[in-house]
Amino acid sequence: MVGGGQGSFIGAVHRIAARIDDRFEWVAGALSSDPARAHASAAEAGIARSYSDWREMARAEAARDDGIDAVSIVTPNHLHAPVATAFLEAGIHVICDKPLAMSLAEGEALARLARERGKLFALTHTYSGYPMVRHARELVANGTLGELRIVQVEYAQDWLAEPVEADGANKQAGWRTDPAQAGPAGCLGDIGTHAYHLATFVTGVAPAALSAELHTFVPGRRLDDHVQVMLRYANGARGMLWASQVASGAENALRLRVYGTRGSLAFDQESPDVLWVTPLGGVAQRLTRGRVNSAVAQHATRVPAGHPEGYLEAFAQLYLDAALQIEALDAGLPLPPESRLLTTVDDGVAGHRFMETVLKSSASDGKWWPVE
C-alpha cells in the first residue's frame, strides 16, 4: 500500500476490504512520506515492511523473492500516476483509487503502460462492486427496461458545506480542495466521477455530449463543490447528473435511476441491498440481494438475503475480482468471466474524458460539448 497512513479514511477501507475475502495479505507499505509517520502507521496496521519512499518500495519489493504481487495506491490524486508508473515498471500489479490521474493525458499514458506491461490496473470505483448494481447492469443489458431513454444520477454529500479545509486540521478536506493535490476537478473528481461511472456502468453506454455547470459555494474554496450536468446519448436518450458536497443533510447519497421504453430501475447506495424495478404502467418490485438469481449478483454476495452487506463488502468485491484476475494474468490464462466487471484503468480514462468535457463546457457557459 502506498498512502493510507494515520488520518487517512480510504487506506483503512482498502485494508479491511482486501481481508474480507482473504485473497490478500498486507505485507509492505509506504504509508506516508514522513518516515516516522510511515513506520508508526505501518506498525498500527500490522504491515511488516515499512517504507517512507514509494520509489524505494517499488524497487525493493520487485527485487525480493517474496515481494508483493500487487500494490494499492491510496494517495492524494497527484501521486496516482507517478506511483502507479513506478510499480507497473517494476512489474507489480496496481490497484488504484479514483480518479485515475491529474488529466486525461496522464490517464491515457497509464492505460498504455498497463497494457504494455500486461499487468492488472484495477480502479476502485467501489459502487460497481455492489451486487445489486451489477444486477442492474444485467437488467439493462438483457433488455428488461427496453431501449434507454432517461438517466438520472446524483451524488450528494454535505461534509464540505463549510470551509472545513481552512484551518488545516481536516486532512481529507485539505487535499481534496487543493488543485495541486486533487487536480482541476474538486467535487467533480471526488464524487462526480463516481456518479458518472455508476451511470455508464449500469447503462453500458457513455453520453455523447453534455452541458455542464460547475460552481463553488464556499467562499475561498479553490475548486468546485457543486456540479450539474445535462446529458445527451447517441440513441437520443437524455440525462442529468448532479453532484454536490454542500448539500446540507446529505450523507453519501449516490442514487441512480434509469428509464427505458419498457421499465425503469432505481438504486440508492445508502440501501445497497435493494434495487427497485418498475415496468411501464406497472408497480414497483423491490429486488433484494440474495433473492435475485443472476450470476453477477451471486458472485458478489457473501451472506443470505436479509443479512445486510454494505460498503466494505462492495469494496471487497473489487479486491476479490482483482485477485481472480491477478491469478489468471500470472498464470497466462484468460481473465475469469465472473471477474470481468472489475473496473479498470480504462474506466479511469473514461472518467477523465468526462471531467475534461465538463470543465470545457462549464468554462464556455454551458455550451454542449461532445464527450470525446
Add this chain to the structure above:
Amino acid sequence: MVGGGQGSFIGAVHRIAARIDDRFEWVAGALSSDPARAHASAAEAGIARSYSDWREMARAEAARDDGIDAVSIVTPNHLHAPVATAFLEAGIHVICDKPLAMSLAEGEALARLARERGKLFALTHTYSGYPMVRHARELVANGTLGELRIVQVEYAQDWLAEPVEADGANKQAGWRTDPAQAGPAGCLGDIGTHAYHLATFVTGVAPAALSAELHTFVPGRRLDDHVQVMLRYANGARGMLWASQVASGAENALRLRVYGTRGSLAFDQESPDVLWVTPLGGVAQRLTRGRVNSAVAQHATRVPAGHPEGYLEAFAQLYLDAALQIEALDAGLPLPPESRLLTTVDDGVAGHRFMETVLKSSASDGKWWPVE
C-alpha cells in the same frame, strides 16, 4: 364550471374539491360545447343549469339574481383565456386550471383584466394546497434552512410513454399533445409548470436564468414529452428541474428538495403528509401533518396526524382559500391573511415567463437565458 364533461379527469376533481369544505355549490355549467354531451354531463354531475356555450353562460349567469359567484375553468388550455375573459368581464370570479393561457402575453392580459375588474383569479396549482408544502415554505421563509443554495425539483409520470394520443381514444392525451389546444409547451406546460411553481412557492424566489433542453421521445408526437433545465438564482444558488411524461414506472412523482446553508428539506407529492427536514451534518426529521404547529399548515388541515389527507384535500384547500377571498372581495374587505397562499393569475404569468424562457433556451441549444 366550464369544461369538465364526461371523460374529463380534472372536472370531477374540481367538483369534489369544492364540496369538501362546503363553501361552494355547483349550480351551472357549460361542460361541453356539444349540447347533448353538455347536458348529459351536467345531469350526471347534478348541475342544474346546463349551457353548451360558455359565452351564453357568462351572460346568462351575470344577468340572474341567483347567478353564480365564481366560475371554474377546466377546459383545454387554449380556452382558458377567452373563457376567463368572458367571465371576468361579466363580473364573475374565476378559478382556472393551469397553465394560465397560451402565451405570456395572453397571460399578462388576463392578469391586467383581473386586476382592473377587482375579481378573484385563482389558478389551481394544486400542490401548493398541501399543508406540508405550505409548512416547507414557512421553514424557508423563517430561515430554518439558512441561505438558499440548491434546488432539485422533478415531476415524472409515465402515462405518455407510448403514442396513446394516436388513435383518438384517449381524450386527455389528445388535447395535451396537440399544440392547438395545449399551446407550444407539452410536458413543460402540463407538469413542468407545476414543478417550477412548487419550487418557487417553497423557496419564495424565482430563478434568474436557466439553460434548458426539451425533448420528444415518442415518434410522431408534436410537443415535448421530456424537459430538463439547469437553474441559476440571483444569490448564486443553483438548481435543476426535470419533468417527463415518459418515465416508465413513474405515477405522479413530483418531488422537491431544497438545500440551504444550514439544512435541507424534501417533499414527495406521493406521500404528502410528510416533510423531511435535515440540518447540516445532522439527522433527518420526518415532520408530519398534524404534528407541526405552523398556522399555515393547521389552516390547511382537516383531520389529525396519521389520518392521511391527499390530493383532493389539497385541491379543496384552494377552493377554501378562494371562498375566503371571494367573501372578502365581495365585502370590500382585505383578503384574510390565512388565505394569502392561494395561487393566482400572477403565478400563472410567472409560469409563462418560465415556459417562454425554456422554449427560447431549448431552441438556442441550451444557451443560458435570463428569466424575464
Add this chain to the structure above:
Amino acid sequence: MVGGGQGSFIGAVHRIAARIDDRFEWVAGALSSDPARAHASAAEAGIARSYSDWREMARAEAARDDGIDAVSIVTPNHLHAPVATAFLEAGIHVICDKPLAMSLAEGEALARLARERGKLFALTHTYSGYPMVRHARELVANGTLGELRIVQVEYAQDWLAEPVEADGANKQAGWRTDPAQAGPAGCLGDIGTHAYHLATFVTGVAPAALSAELHTFVPGRRLDDHVQVMLRYANGARGMLWASQVASGAENALRLRVYGTRGSLAFDQESPDVLWVTPLGGVAQRLTRGRVNSAVAQHATRVPAGHPEGYLEAFAQLYLDAALQIEALDAGLPLPPESRLLTTVDDGVAGHRFMETVLKSSASDGKWWPVE
C-alpha cells in the same frame, strides 16, 4: 346527524365524507343535547333543521315528506343503541359509528331490529373503505397468498399516553375513558375493534379462540389503554393483535400483515394507497391504488395512481356504498354487488363478540377462550 357538535372530531369527518361523492345532503341534525350548542353547531355546519332532542328529530323527520332518508350517529358509544333504535323504528336508515353498542346483547338486538325493519344499518369501520384494503381482501379470497397461516395486526396511537382526560378539557379523551359513555372497553373498543375488523375483513375469517391481556398504564384511568391478544384460527393459523393508545410517538398506526402458504401482504393505514405483496421466497411488490385492476379497488378509487387518496376518501366510500344500498332498499331491489363490502351491523356484532371474549380472557389471566 345525531351528535357531532362543536368539539367533535368524527362529526366533521362524516359531513365531509358524505359530500365527497355527492350522494347525501346534510339537512337535519341533533348535534348536541344542549339546545344552544346544538343550534350553533348546526348553523356552523350549514344544517337547516336543528334539533336538540334526537327522539324529537326521529319523530319529526319521519313525519315530514322531505324528511331525512338516513341518519348518521356520531355520539359517544352509550347512545348508539337508543338513537339507532329510535330512527330504525321511525323507518329511517342508519349509518353509525363504531363500536356498535355497549354490549354484545345490545348489539344483537340492534341487528335484529335492523333486519326486521329492512333498513340499512351501516357501521363506519372506515379502514375497510380503502381501495387497497379491499384489494387485499380480494387477494386472500382468490388464493394469491395460499392458505392462511399468520395474522399480525396492530393499532398504535399515543394521544392517551398521559392523563389528558383528567382536567375535563379534552372532550374526546373524556368520554372515551369513561365507562358510562364508552362501555367496558377503552382502547379495546376505540381502536382494538378497528384492528380486529381489519384483520377479519381482509382474511375473511374470524379467529376461533384468543388469549388476551388488557392493561391500563395511565394512573387513575378507568378503562384499558393497552391491549394484547394472541389468536388461534380454526384452520390452525395463528395471530397476534396489539392495540395501544399510549405508544409514544405513534400517530394512527394501524397495520396489518397476513401470511399464507404462498405469500404475504402488508398494509399500513398511514400509507393507504400502497399494498405490499411478497411471494414465498420472492421479492416484494409495491401495489398502488390506480395501478391494480381489481373491480373492488376501482370501485373505491376517485383519482389516478400517484394522486394520493386518504382517510376522508375511505370514509366517503362507506357513504357511497351506503347510498347505493339505500337506493336499492328503497326501490326493493337487491343490493348492488359493488356495494357489498360496506360494513354493517353484523360487523358490529362480531366486534362485540371479540370484545367480550377479550374481556373474559383478560379477566381470567389470559386463559384461551373460544370466540363465541
Add this chain to the structure above:
Amino acid sequence: MVGGGQGSFIGAVHRIAARIDDRFEWVAGALSSDPARAHASAAEAGIARSYSDWREMARAEAARDDGIDAVSIVTPNHLHAPVATAFLEAGIHVICDKPLAMSLAEGEALARLARERGKLFALTHTYSGYPMVRHARELVANGTLGELRIVQVEYAQDWLAEPVEADGANKQAGWRTDPAQAGPAGCLGDIGTHAYHLATFVTGVAPAALSAELHTFVPGRRLDDHVQVMLRYANGARGMLWASQVASGAENALRLRVYGTRGSLAFDQESPDVLWVTPLGGVAQRLTRGRVNSAVAQHATRVPAGHPEGYLEAFAQLYLDAALQIEALDAGLPLPPESRLLTTVDDGVAGHRFMETVLKSSASDGKWWPVE
C-alpha cells in the same frame, strides 16, 4: 474453529468477521468430524492445522507454544457444550454460536466453568454488534424514552415455510429441525432467542413473566416453526414477541420497538444503520450510524455515515470486543470498558431461561409463567 465445514453458513461468516478488524488469524480447525471433509474444508478456508476430532484439537493446541488463543464453536447446538467444555478445560478462550447449549442446566454449567477458568466465553448474538443497537441501549439507559412501557419485538423468516428438511439435501434445515441436534426449541432457539436477546439488550431488563404459544405449521416437522409470546415486566411494562420461520416473503426481519413514557425507538435489522426515535406527541428522527455521537456507537463504527455497514461488520464487532477482552484477561487487566457490551455466556443462560419458560407456558396452554 470447530464446525463450519463446507455447506455451513455460519462458519464462513465467523471467518470473515474475525478478519475484518484484523485481530485474529485462523490457524487451526476441526471443521468436520469427517476427516476428508474436515481437511478439504480447512484447505479451502486457508486453515493450516486441520483436525477431525475437536477433543484432539483442544489437547494438541493447548500443548503447542503457538497454539490457538481462542476457539470459535460453530457446530450444531448439541455440540456447543461438550466442545466449549473441552476447550475451556484446556485453557482456551471460547467464542460460541447461540443458542448456548441444549438446556438451561447445561448452559449454567458452562457459565460456571467459564468463570472458574477465568476464560472468555463470548456468545455471538450478532445483532448486539450493530452500532445503532448499542446506541438504542444507551438511549434507554440514559432515560431518553422515559420509563419503559411497551416492547414489541419480532423475527420473521420464510426459509422453513416448506418441509425443506425432508429430503436431507438442506444441511442447515436438517439439523435445525432435528431435536437431537437443535434441542427442544426450533424456531424458538434459532431466532426467538435472538429476538429475546435484542429486546433485553436494548431495554436492559428481562421480562418477569410470559404467556407463550409454540406452533408447528409444516406437517412432519418435529420442532416449532412459529412462536408467539406475551410479556409482563416487573415495572408493569408489557410486550409481545413473535418469531416465525414460515412467514412467507420475510427474509431476516428482526425488528424491535420500545416505547417509554417520553418516547419510542424502532430498529429494523435489515436497515441496520438507522434507528428511529420519536418523542411522545412528536415527529420521528432518523438517527444514522456515523451521525450519532455516543461512544458506544462510535466504538462499533468503521466507515462514515452513508457508507453502509452490515451484518458482517456487526459480527466483526463481537470479534473485536472479544479480542480486547482476551488481551485484558491474558494480561490480568480489567476488561476494557468499551468492550463490555460483548454478549457472553450469561446472555446464553438468560436465553435458556427464556426458552424453558416458553416451553413450559406453551405446554400448559399459555399459562402465565414467571421467567425464573
